[in-house]
Amino acid sequence: MKRSFVIGAMCGLLALTGAARAQTPMAVIADPPRDAAHPAGMAYVRIPSHGALLNGVLYTASGPGPHATLLLLHGFPGNEQNLDLAQAVRRAGFDVLTLHYRGSWGSPGRFSFAHAREDADAALGFLRDPAVAAKFGVDPRRIFVAGHSMGGFMAASATANAPRVAGLIMISAWNMGQDAQGGAPKALARAHAPGSDFPDNVIPLGGATVDGLVGELIAAPERWDFRRLAPRIAPRPVLLVTAEDGSQPASHALADRLRAVGDADVREVHMITDHPFSDHRIALESEIVKWLQTRP
Numbered sequence: 001m002k003r004s005f006v007i008g009a010m011c012g013l014l015a016l017t018g019a020a021r022a023q024t025p026m027a028v029i030a031d032p033p034r035d036a037a038h039p040a041g042m043a044y045v046r047i048p049s050h051g052a053l054l055n056g057v058l059y060t061a062s063g064p065g066p067h068a069t070l071l072l073l074h075g076f077p078g079n080e081q082n083l084d085l086a087q088a089v090r091r092a093g094f095d096v097l098t099l100h101y102r103g104s105w106g107s108p109g110r111f112s113f114a115h116a117r118e119d120a121d122a123a124l125g126f127l128r129d130p131a132v133a134a135k136f137g138v139d140p141r142r143i144f145v146a147g148h149s150m151g152g153f154m155a156a157s158a159t160a161n162a163p164r165v166a167g168l169i170m171i172s173a174w175n176m177g178q179d180a181q182g183g184a185p186k187a188l189a190r191a192h193a194p195g196s197d198f199p200d201n202v203i204p205l206g207g208a209t210v211d212g213l214v215g216e217l218i219a220a221p222e223r224w225d226f227r228r229l230a231p232r233i234a235p236r237p238v239l240l241v242t243a244e245d246g247s248q249p250a251s252h253a254l255a256d257r258l259r260a261v262g263d264a265d266v267r268e269v270h271m272i273t274d275h276p277f278s279d280h281r282i283a284l285e286s287e288i289v290k291w292l293q294t295r296p
Contacts, residue, residue, distance in 0.1 A: 040061055045097075045132075047126045054099050054119055069095040069097065075148045089288065095138055097123060111208040146171065159236065230261055239269070241270075241284065243270070244272055
């Protein structure tokens with residue numbers, strides 16, 4: 001009787017494991033066959049942006065192309081760059097461009113939120129450059145934009161500014177204008193409060209100060225509220241992924257506004273994990289790869 005119970009439990013566990021694997025795209029867990037004529041690769045690129053050359057890496061997919069391409073924007077300051085996600089998306093057949101904004105992680109220039117917004121636009125322009133597209137097999141008609149945390153806001157902004165972007169992915173996006181609520185004294189107090197990681201995040205950012213960055217948001221909080229971008233993002237497909245970090249309410253409000261202006265292709269996914277998705281990396285990659293693979 002005990003042996004039968006153990007065998008039954010093992011079979012049930014194997015069935016559950018098999019079901020979980022069935023929901024995980026192969027690109028997340030396995031390498032594709034090597035294409036000897038057109039192998040996958042990685043190129044160091046310099047992206048022109050307002051007089052500076054941003055440091056970037058372009059992960060190129062195997063196959064002759066041209067390939068759909070994902071612009072992947074990191075957060076503030078960029079400790080988690082989601083390069084495992086970039087690799088999974090590349091295995092799914094997409095080129096992926098990652099970069100460092102001006103003043104961050106060795107890119108020349110001064111970091112500011114306004115500059116990061118401009119740099120995201122510049123990266124899209126770089127991918128659409130005919131010479132770049134031809135050299136790296138980028139299909140300029142199928143460019144998607146994704147971003148994590150602050151990068152989520154930058155991705156929304158870049159998509160709003162570029163009607164030809166094919167789709168938007170926001171991962172635990174920071175609705176930056178909300179941090180300016182209550183005016184300068186309250187916003188600055190939150191940034192400098194004991195336990196706040198804002199001052200530490202400023203350290204690797206060239207030319208930036210806590211007060212200067214908070215001042216950008218306070219000066220025009222409505223400019224940093226991604227909910228206001230909904231009419232310019234629609235009707236593109238949008239994937240909103242949130243975690244247990246306080247990002248869900250603002251993302252859900254954006255989803256409601258997108259649907260209100262006629263966007264019928266908005267997907268919301270919530271995961272019980274922390275802001276960098278520390279124990280949900282496979283789940284995060286799976287959701288994004290599956291979503292990208294269903295795009296036209």
